[in-house]
Amino acid sequence: VTISYRRARKPEEKQERADRLLATARAMLTDGLALQALSLNGLAREAGMAKSNVYRYFESREAVLLALLTDEWVAWADAVTTDWPPRGSAAPSPAAVAVHLARTLATRPLLGALTAALPTVLEQNLSNETVRRFKIMALDLLHHVGQQLAVVAPGLTPAQYTQLVFELSMVITGVYPHAHPAPAASQALEAPALSLFRRDYAADLERFACALAAQLNAGP
């Protein structure tokens, strides 16, 4: 059997193909595919590429998910201080920053799902070098956001905002799966008596964010 295909030889062609694969994966997940159901086979089929070709761009399905997670956090970091706080308004308090962070994070479901899966799934199946590069990117992003926030809301230091955003990422890892239970749990939780376990993702993020910001504001 001869499979004929045209290799993407130029760097910009390779980037274009990687971007197309990511856009395809994002569309599949946004359409409701569960993270654990995304396979390189399925992605190749959906993108109209041979699986062997997909491997030229991503080492594994986890590498695809990590690239999507990176895009999500970069897009969030770009958005979080764009047009915020509104021009002419007073500097927001740390509590107001906390609410803003929680709300902008909560409206990005793919960021939530992937952040929750990062330590439990993604990092279990990636190479050291891929994880290392991701962590360096994440640290840069956290420092950048910390600095931006401290400029517009000087109630906390850049380092404190950096810590707050990182702590919120750990909160997402804990809260997202509880707020998006598996079918068996979701059905069990329909019982009125079990309402404590039915979590509102946005409300929980906001409450945790406010608690952590207040703690940072109160000092050591």
Next chain:
Amino acid sequence: VTISYRRARKPEEKQERADRLLATARAMLTDGLALQALSLNGLAREAGMAKSNVYRYFESREAVLLALLTDEWVAWADAVTTDWPPRGSAAPSPAAVAVHLARTLATRPLLGALTAALPTVLEQNLSNETVRRFKIMALDLLHHVGQQLAVVAPGLTPAQYTQLVFELSMVITGVYPHAHPAPAASQALEAPALSLFRRDYAADLERFACALAAQLNAGP
């Protein structure tokens, strides 16, 4: 092939065998076996039973892990107000309760690993009925602990302590995997510049517990 075995027919014999399987599973995990590596096959081999026989006691490997998780939380709930606060001491503040909760939880690594896996792994692979029974048990336990704590430390209401302990279980889900990274992440995090991502499980639990208790104490 004829497999000869003696069935456990009496209820107390069945209970004794289930307990033996749980003790075996606990020993395997305490000896360092990863949660995801525990299989009913491996458990049957270690306990000297046929796999078909193990299925008479547990519907799946996740059911074994859920039973261990239940035992861990019940043991913690029994311990948390035993000999605490020390006889004759003043009623602890909500902050002191938070520190006590965090410390008693942090010293139970199996509770941490299983609590982290509950929504992401266990509940994905259990029957509705098994999840429902677990949630009812968990709610009873949370209410019981909430009432006990409010008796010895009246700074918060039983319902507030119940909420605090449940919130801490979500914190565990978020913090435990970050504090116990996969090998690739663990190696990447040896770089001094990435120290923000190297988490101390006990310290993080305590900081989150204090932040959440202070928020409850401050009121709505």
